[in-house]
Amino acid sequence: MSALKNLVPARFLTLSAHLVIIITIFWSRDNNVKSCLPLEFTEEQFKTEDTRIVVALSVTLGLLAVELAGFFSGVSMFNSNQSLLSLVAHSSASVSLSLFVFQQWPCWTIWIIFSLCSVVPAVLELVLLISWK
Known part of the structure; x- marks a missing residue:
C-alpha cells in the first residue's frame, strides 16, 4: 500500500511537468519550428510545420486534460x-x-513522442472513465 501512496504524488508531478513543457513549447513555437526547418526555407514550409506542431500540441493538451480529469475525479488516482x-x-x-x-530534433519526432507518451495513457484513462460505475 505504501508504494501506491508514492505513485499518486509522482504521477501528479509527471503530469504537471508534461503540461508545463507542452505550454512552454507553445510559447516558443516559432523558434522550435525554425529549428526544425533547413537554414533557407519558404513561408509555406514554415506554415506547414507550424500547423503540424500546433495540431500535435493541441491534441496533447486535450489528452492531458482527459488524464487530469480522471486523476482529479478519483477514478484512476488509486489504480x-x-x-x-x-x-x-x-x-x-x-x-x-x-x-x-x-x-x-526534427519536427516529425513530436508525433512519435505524442503517440507513445500521450495517446496510450489517455486511451486507458478513457477506458477507466467509461467503465467506472
Whole structure:
C-alpha cells in the first residue's frame, strides 16, 4: 500500500511537468519550428510545420486534460496500473520533449513522442472513465 501512496504524488508531478513543457513549447513555437526547418526555407514550409506542431500540441493538451480529469475525479488516482503507466509515459514525454527543444530534433519526432507518451495513457484513462460505475 505504501508504494501506491508514492505513485499518486509522482504521477501528479509527471503530469504537471508534461503540461508545463507542452505550454512552454507553445510559447516558443516559432523558434522550435525554425529549428526544425533547413537554414533557407519558404513561408509555406514554415506554415506547414507550424500547423503540424500546433495540431500535435493541441491534441496533447486535450489528452492531458482527459488524464487530469480522471486523476482529479478519483477514478484512476488509486489504480496502480494506470498510475505506473502514466508515470512512465509522462516522465518519458517530459524528458523527450526537453531533448526535442534543446537538441533541435526534427519536427516529425513530436508525433512519435505524442503517440507513445500521450495517446496510450489517455486511451486507458478513457477506458477507466467509461467503465467506472
